[in-house]
Amino acid sequence: MPRWGMVIDLDKCTACGACVVSCQSENNIPYSSPEAKAQGRSISWMSLLPHFMEGEYPHLNFRVLPRPCMQCDNPPCIKVCPVKATYLSKEDGIVGQIYARCIGCRYCTTACPYTVRYFNWYTPQWTEEMKSCLNKDVSVRPKGVVEKCTFCHHRLIRAREKAKAEGRELMPDDYVPACVETCPADAMYFGDLDNHKSIVSELARSTRAFRLMEELGTEPKVIYLAEKR
Amino acid sequence: MKSEGISTEHLGEDAVLLEPIIKTGPRFYIAVFILSAIVGWGVYAYLNQFDKGLGVTGLGVPVYWGIYITNFVFFIGISHAGTLISAILRIAQAEWRRPITRSAEVITVLVLFFGVGNILIDLGRPDRMLNVIKHGNFRSPLLWDVTSISLYLTASTIYLYIPLIPDIAIMRDKLTKRKWLYRTLALGWTGSEKQWKILNTSIAVMAVLVIPIAVSVHTVVSFVFAMTIQPMWHSAIFGPYFVVGAIFSGIAALIIAMAVIRWAYKLENYMKPLHFNYLGILLLVMTLLWFYFTFAEYLTTFYGAEPIHMSVFYAKFSGAYAPYFWSMFAACFIIPFIILCNRKTRTITGTVIASISVTIGMWLERFVIVVPTLANPRLPYERGIYTPTWVEWSIFAGCLASFILLYVLFTKFFPIISIWEIKEGREKALPEAVEKIKSYMPGPAKKAIEEVCE
Secondary structure (H helix, E strand, C coil): CCCEEEEEECCCCCCCCHHHHHHHHHCCCCCCCHHHHHCCCCCCCCEEEEEEEEEECCEEEEEEEEECCCCCCCCHHHHHCCCCCEEECCCCCCEEECCCCCCCCCHHHHHCCCCCCEECCCCCCCCHHHHCCCCCCCCCCCCCCEECCCCCHHHHHHHHHHHHHCCCCCCHHHCCCHHHHHCCCCCEEEEECCCCCCHHHHHHCCCCEECCCHHHCCCCCEEEECCCC | CEECCEECHHHHHHHHHCHHHHCCCHHHHHHHHHHHHHHHHHHHHHHHHHHHCHHHCCCCCCCCCCHHHHHHHHHHHHHHHHHHHHHHHHHCCCHHHCCCHHHHHHHHHHHHHHHHHHHHHHCCCHHHCCHHHHCCCCCCHHHHHHHHHHHHHHHHHHHHHHHHHHHHHHHHHHCCCCHHHHHHHCCCCCCCHHHHHHHHHHHHHHHHHHHHHHHHHHHHHHHHHHCCCCCCCCCCCHHHHHHHHHHHHHHHHHHHHHHHHHHHCCCCCCCCHHHHHHHHHHHHHHHHHHHHHHHHHHHHHHHHCCHHHHHHHHHHHCCCCHHHHHHHHHHHHHHHHHHHCCCCCCCHHHHHHHHHHHHHHHHHHHHHHHHHHHHCCCCCCCCCCCCCCHHHHHHHHHHHHHHHHHHHHHHHHCCCCCHHHHHHHHHHHHHHHHHHHHHHCCCHHHHHHHHHHC
16 A cells, blocks of 8 residues: 655755645635734645744845645544544545534644644635635635645545556556645645665655654654755 | 512521522623623634534644633633532531532533633534544543543533432422422422431542542543643643642632622622631642642653753743743742731732632643644754734634523522532531540540530
8 A cells, every 4th residue: 555655855946836736726725814814724734834934025035944744654633533524544544524424523623733724714615716726626615614735635536536447556656636736836746654775765765854743652654864964 | 578478487597598589689680681792792603613624723733722721621620610519628628618519510510621621622523523423542642531531521410419409309399489399390399307318428439529520630631632742732640630730720710700709799798708818728738739740740851861851941931932932931839828827918809819810821831832832843944933812803703702691500500609508517516526526536625615514
């Protein structure tokens, strides 16, 4: 069984934000109004966290940390869910969310040390133009449930079905999340961490590799490569 | 005494205990009207939230929990007033418990509904709450709460009901109204020797059973926080800290309730300054225990000085939540300590002022536990400040008003002071006490007691 993981090379990242935008449109993430944004309620499965800032505009030295769900092997969120609405898939190691079962208690959102889980405070809204562009492979969430990055799990299902129809094994290139596919700087990699030949597992062994808050023992499957000096 | 053609003469002076049930004055209707209005307002606020979503609250990222979770912990804490204190006093055979136990036990049973209720109000999808049973995940501390609180509610209801039976039988025999209700609830009580034996055994068994259940309840409530790895929640002291806080706020709530009952129904002959003095001493002990736990918790964090914990620590000590933190400290420690440690101020008024202060302080304590941690998460990019909205305050007011309303209604259906226990105390307490003292007092004192009694 593959253990899907992501590598983000911070040395290559240009902070363009394309991963955020592609994630929003791929996963039917609702449009958030300026008021919602001001209240800290906008949903962004992939976020750019400003982790370094120096100088003043326009002479600004600015670094970001693209942050999807860490897809922990030992996720603190799934233990606390009272209704098993969030789970660690044994098949692919992805932390999923069952929107139709979630009771909206927000225990998982408070238990996640990476703050990657989002709550639908209201019924999601889109403008008319955006409505026609919704991705049919991804369910639209109702109000009152929690949602999160799924490594574009629907793409995995698609890829698996396609491979099966073509009577072949799933190839590494068959399945890539939207953010990785979009990244113009090629700063993101995706693949099977358990496969020693895969590029992600090779990069994960690099001396630049680190994971966020590794000391918590959550075993994230998102690996960062530090900037070169 | 005659009223509505009902004879309560044989009850002697205890007839006054049935008076609230027989006679209803304008004050009652005014109270019910005001309380109902507040409840109605709370219901309106909730419907607004139910319709639009939790967006109408002041919550956001990363403060996902606010007033509702604070209320949940607070109300469950208040529930420790009743059953636990009454059970301890019964087991310790404290004679002065007699007029107190009932009013305490009612608090427990009624307030538990609002503890559980606030969790349901907090849900994004209350329509799916039965998923907790259908898909229950016992690895989640919330399921431990569900289990423990259901057990506690059942046990406390039984523990309230059993000692009510002889009093219900009195009402069945003496009152003309609600005959069917009292007849059903009296379970055919005749007061035979066998029935008394069963009653006393049941009360004794329940009193013992209820104590570990009550302790478990607030322990698992604390586990909701302590089991996560969030800064200043992930603490082993939380179980006992919450239990102590619960008993602390519970005693305070009991003192306030007793003072109101005493004033409203003119029960000065039953609830005396002595009761308030004794409960005041108990409250003083809890004040000191609370301080001890708080000190231990905060000093450990401060001395360790891990940055992640310190950001929460400073948010409470000098940051955005400092007003809440220091009000809590004044209300939970300084004010009650000054009032209660002095015999002269440990009067009825004194203990009531201290209790009001403690109740407010303990609500703030829960708020200060829940919110600052969420506002300062481990990954330091999402920071937020939480300001509750009118919806949240209205629902809180609605919960308080519903609780008081149900309590008032209870006093109109059942005697709030146990009639038979007072009677029993009057008849049996003195000879029992004499026997007890004789059994352990050596030498001349024993003779002296015998002389006094003869």
